[in-house]
Amino acid sequence: MSIVHRGLMAAAALAFTATTALAEAPVLRAAVLKYGTVNWELDVIRHNGMDRDAGFELQVQGMAGGPAAKVAFQGGEADVIVSDWLWVARQRAAGKDYVFIPYSKAVGGLLVGKDSDAGALSDLAGKKVAIAGGPLDKSWLILQAYAEEKLGMDLGAQTEQVFGAPPLVFKLGLSGEADAVINFWHFTAKMEASGMRKLVDVSVAAEALGLDPETPLLGYVVKGELLKSNPELVYGLAAASRAAKDKLATDDAEWARLRPKMKAKTDAQFDFLVAGFRAGIPAAGPVDEAAADKMLQLMAARGGGDLVGEATTLPEGVFLSPGS
Template sequence: MFFKTLIGAVAAAVLTTAAWAETQALRVSVLKFGTVNWELNTIKHHGFDAAHGFDLQVQGVAGGSAAKVAFQGGEADVIVSDWLWVARQRAAGKDYVFIPYSKAVGGMMVPKESPAQSIADLSGSKIGIAGGPLDKSWLILRAYAAHTAGIDLEATTEQVFAAPPLIFKSALSGEVGAAINFWHFLAKMEASGMRKLVDVAEAATALGLDPDTPLLGYVVKGEMLRETPALVHGLAAASRDAKDLLASNEAEWDRLRDQMNAKTDAQFDALKAGFRAGIPEAGPVDEEAAARMLALMVELGGEDLVGSARTLPAGTFLQPGS
């Protein structure tokens, strides 16, 4: 009996070791305080990574450029970026693939008491813009202003480019008359009393684009997709599991609240609603819609934004069956 028990224990240990050996580590390099951490935390906390055959290892970095350096240098397996960057890299010969994560986009906020009722009313105003002159939201809103009001927003306003937290503070203090920021800062600005003048999704629709096209996503190398397709599709499946939970479970958000940097209940509710609104539909990405967006970015940002990409490179998106 003793030997049977011993043999059984050894066999179980061997099986456990074999299963562990098959669980591949997946190193994800992201901003330390980025909103993607809410989803990554959910994946890890609920074991969605293990359920799909990988061990999620999150590496926090101080900036997006540091994540890209780690990814390109082989120190990270996955980063988060927008698909326009992936298209640019593919056009330059880099075999990168985009897995949709979020369709959340920014917008333009003004103080509640601002007299501006449309984008045409911003003439002479100072606009704070998170990022630089090639920020996608800024480019789309410029195109929208030209299309709907016939005005050159760049020429008729003064632009102040700065990091998102600084634009957030400048907007709340009234140092700028309008602000373009990332969605989670906009949510907090709106919760603090500012109002949305123009939503980038609405502007995109007016320009003939599809606001449901996911802009942000996980980026992996094509080599990983070819050699370990189950690993890449496992990441996509774990991401969907986390999204499904966050879309419907209030208790899960209560668990995440401490890392959301919400100062008030209103900010917490706005961040939760904003994340949920940004969850893309399951299924394939509409590549024709993405191609239209790329064409507009080529027109507005040129080579500085999209490099040599002029049309959507084949294989940019992870599609079902790929």
Template sequence: MSFMRLLGSAASVLALTAGVAWAEMPVLRAAVQESGTVNWELTTIKDNGFDTAHGFELQVQGMAGGPAAQVAFQGGEADVIVSDWLWVARQRSEGKDFVFVPYSRAVGALMVPEGSAATSLADLKGQKIGIAGGPLDKSWIILRAYAQQEYGMDLAAETEQVFGAPPLIFKTGVSGELGGAINFWHFLAKMEAAGMKPLVTVDDAAMALGLDPQTPLLGYVFKGEMLRDHPELVQGMAQASRDAKDLLSTSDEAWEAIRPIMNAQSDAQFDKLKEGFRAGIPAPGPVDEVAAGKMLKLMADLGGADLVGTATELPEGLFVQPGS
């Protein structure tokens, strides 16, 4: 056999072997909101090969929103979604074996317009507060508890709440039509870039209430059967997520690569979004379950069954440790 034929045969064998190896690599299907900020991390994972480096191929399915992703997940059309651990606690309390791997602790602040004379929540009495997450928004609940503790103020009764979609709260907040605004963290970053300022951060309010602001709120949600049957996939996703976070926390070039999907309308917005994401990266290591239990109790006391269902105590096995 000639050298060229031998080389060709070897190449064919290598290609076939590679094809078999690729075919055998397990696929992890992630269903996430198409415009959600988690796509910044997932794109970084894919573009840098952090998924295949940890033994799986990540496939991202864009969904209309969080509820649609939850339906796909519960119906077996997706292997992993992103949600808050309070939702996972509620599901576990109702008998569903879901587990949580931390992704982000980003929560935000109550913002006031540029030039506002307010120096505390007490100064918002009688004014309108815009809230993007609805009456059961976690930041709103923490701020209500904080106002009661610090000022003896019933924030819900002594202000007028305006609930709306995040873009509407952004627009009315920046225009000065609201006394204050609570929005999803990436819209808060854009509001700050537009001149609004934080009156009180949710981190500060949580600390005053004896909660741990380091408790990650958002995470990757898996079914318990995957953790039991394929722990390497859950751990691989956790490690790929950490690799992406490590890169995004140090590399400005990595941010330039994902800028086209960030919907940043200016350099100021881009810088604030990058800053907000980095600030929300949870520290590696186990979640403080005692602190999480305190937060769950607060949410149950103020949000009731509409928010947490029957989960009044932290369900055992909620957090995946290690990986958190």
């Protein structure tokens, strides 16, 4: 047999081994918002083979919205979704065994136009505030609690609120049709890149209320039965997520590769998005459950059962330990 033949045989054997290994790897089906920022991390995982390194194959299903993802997850059409841990706490309090793997601690802020003369929340009395996410938006609830406790201001009663989808709130802010806006962090980044300024940072308001701004809000959600039946798969997801975060925290070239997927129209938007994502990377290790419980109690007091259901204190088992 010639050297060329032997080389081809060896290459074929290696390819067969790799293909077999991939075929045997368990598949993890992630249902996420089609254009959500989590897709950046998932793309890094798949592009760099971090899922295969962790012993599984990641499949991503783009969904039209969060409710559709939850339906797919609850109906067994997906193994993992992205949601906030307050929803997981609510589900656990209702008897559903869901588990949260930290993904992001990113929060936005309350922004005003670059020409606004507002210097504090109290200056918004009588003004219009546009809010993404509805009346139970967590940032809005925290800012109301902050205004009440630190300024003696009933922010809800003393302002006019307009609730809408993030793109609408984005437009209302940039056009000046709203005097102030609260939006999801990536829209906030784009608004800051366009010249709007942050009047109050939600993480600063949270800290002033005695909450821990390091508590991750968003995360991957899996079912407890998957954790019990295939813990290697769940911990593999956590490991792949951490590997992707470590890369995105330092690798500018990886961000340059991702840029076409980020819908950044200007260099300033791109820079703000990168900085915002990096600032939202949670620390590795277990979540401080006492801090999370304090946040949950505040949310229960402000949002009631419509937000947290029967979860007035943190149920056991919400967070995957030792974390991502």
